[in-house]
Amino acid sequence: MDYFNYVDGELHIEGVAARHIAEEHGSPVYVYSAQTFRDHFAVLENAFAGIAPLICFSVKSCSNLSVLKLLVDQGCGLDVVSGGELFRALKAGAPADKIVFAGVGKSRDELVQAIDAGVFLFNAESEAELLRIDAVASAAGKRVKAAIRVNPDVADADTPEKTSTGGRQTKFGVPIERADVLFEAGRYSNVDVVGIHIHLGSPIPAAKTYLAAIDKVEQMVDRLEAGGRQIEFINVGGGFPAQYRTEAKPVCSLTDMGDAICTRLQGLKARGKHFIIEPGRSISANAGILLTTVEYIKQGWERKIAIVDAGMNVLLRPTLYGASHVIWPARFNRFGGHWTALPREDALADAGLEAIDIVGPICETGDYFALGHALPVLGGGDLLAIYSCGAYGMSMASQYNSRGRPAEVMVDGGKARVIRTRENHADLVAHELCGLTGAHHAG
Numbered sequence: 001m002d003y004f005n006y007v008d009g010e011l012h013i014e015g016v017a018a019r020h021i022a023e024e025h026g027s028p029v030y031v032y033s034a035q036t037f038r039d040h041f042a043v044l045e046n047a048f049a050g051i052a053p054l055i056c057f058s059v060k061s062c063s064n065l066s067v068l069k070l071l072v073d074q075g076c077g078l079d080v081v082s083g084g085e086l087f088r089a090l091k092a093g094a095p096a097d098k099i100v101f102a103g104v105g106k107s108r109d110e111l112v113q114a115i116d117a118g119v120f121l122f123n124a125e126s127e128a129e130l131l132r133i134d135a136v137a138s139a140a141g142k143r144v145k146a147a148i149r150v151n152p153d154v155a156d157a158d159t160p161e162k163t164s165t166g167g168r169q170t171k172f173g174v175p176i177e178r179a180d181v182l183f184e185a186g187r188y189s190n191v192d193v194v195g196i197h198i199h200l201g202s203p204i205p206a207a208k209t210y211l212a213a214i215d216k217v218e219q220m221v222d223r224l225e226a227g228g229r230q231i232e233f234i235n236v237g238g239g240f241p242a243q244y245r246t247e248a249k250p251v252c253s254l255t256d257m258g259d260a261i262c263t264r265l266q267g268l269k270a271r272g273k274h275f276i277i278e279p280g281r282s283i284s285a286n287a288g289i290l291l292t293t294v295e296y297i298k299q300g301w302e303r304k305i306a307i308v309d310a311g312m313n314v315l316l317r318p319t320l321y322g323a324s325h326v327i328w329p330a331r332f333n334r335f336g337g338h339w340t341a342l343p344r345e346d347a348l349a350d351a352g353l354e355a356i357d358i359v360g361p362i363c364e365t366g367d368y369f370a371l372g373h374a375l376p377v378l379g380g381g382d383l384l385a386i387y388s389c390g391a392y393g394m395s396m397a398s399q400y401n402s403r404g405r406p407a408e409v410m411v412d413g414g415k416a417r418v419i420r421t422r423e424n425h426a427d428l429v430a431h432e433l434c435g436l437t438g439a440h441h442a443g
């Protein structure tokens with residue numbers, strides 16, 4: 001988060017004071033750094049230069065049109081998992097031949113839409129789905145390409161259970177031992193099955209997890225090609241880590257991870273394979289923060305509690321995944337400099353801070369961002385920054401408790417621009433009818 005800095009004790013995003021953004025655009029508000037998105041895309045391009053993959057940003061991690069457009073302008077492709085995401089991708093100007101379509105349950109309508117748009121590659125997750133893709137493509141008189149998402153039965157012990165997708169107990173992909181048959185020549189009239197896709201989950205902190213899965217994929221390529229089939233694409237998926245903690249040195253560097261994966265893939269590269277990766281959080285997580293304001297402080301049985309104006313409807317990760325985010329006041333005159341200079345979790349107690357629960361206004365016990373978090377003494381009106389919220393923040397936000405979703409602001413070149421307006425009360429009921437006797441209702 002190089003563009004999120006404390007200057008004279010005040011958090012700035014690309015030189016714009018967080019406090020000014022909250023004053024002008026309200027609180028809570030998501031704030032992104034455009035340059036961070038660009039930098040992270042460049043870091044991945046360099047890290048994976050050894051296989052020169054098509055990089056398809058995972059739209060579900062951060063779906064705002066301006067974010068997608070910014071990345072598309074850098075030459076990035078997009079990974080979509082629904083017809084809605086495909087609509088966004090096309091609206092953001094992504095060329096269809098840089099869009100891959102994943103997801104376990106693509107509907108017929110979504111397939112019609114995607115085939116009509118001419119997406120580059122379908123990541124198919126079952127034989128039933130391939131049959132449906134084939135039927136839709138045939139009806140449209142088109143030929144399409146598909147990769148099979150295989151389930152390699154490889155899981156990283158450090159990936160949270162709810163976001164681990166490569167193991168045998170999950171719904172994802174086709175068990176790798178049963179997938180070969182789907183590549184048989186002539187099995188489908190209008191689908192060319194030419195790729196193998198894996199996505200092991202999020203985040204995958206260790207390169208060795210990818211390498212273990214790639215071993216199995218390479219064996220599969222060997223088997224298929226010995227049988228006369230030709231594989232064109234290997235899609236390594238996403239899940240490359242982001243930095244969620246304050247250590248100055250990340251737990252795992254993307255450069256090291258990319259190097260290890262590229263080295264392992266050189267044999268397949270020499271055989272003419274093309275590669276795809278689908279990074280989400282490694283591009284978006286550290287490109288965004290959530291600003292939220294303390295409404296009240298109260299003393300609970302055990303600890304002080306700060307009630308802030310963002311709830312789990314705004315940021316779901318802490319309660320859904322047990323995710324921990326760095327939280328720090330946007331204005332504070334100690335530990336200044338950079339977010340990695342904020343006190344580490346194990347040093348907080350010595351820093352004269354107090355443990356406090358940071359909770360939202362939603363009527364749920366699970367509506368919290370941190371429990372017993374060490375922070376400077378807070379008061380009502382204080383503005384807090386919740387770091388590393390660019391991925392799976394706004395894209396998971398809801399209107400629960402009839403609270404509108406917050407605004408999103410992008411800072412670029414010293415200017416803060418609204419890229420999504422705050423939802424108002426009319427937005428909450430825009431799709432609803434009031435009673436069954438209204439003019440819209442027949443009879």
Ligand SMILES: *Cc1c(COP(=O)(O)O)cnc(C)c1O
Nearest residue numbers: 058199202238239278279280281
């Ligand atoms: C969610 C997802 C990704 C992105 O995961 P990150 O952890 O954000 O990188 C990539 N590919 C597929 C198929 C996904 O479902």
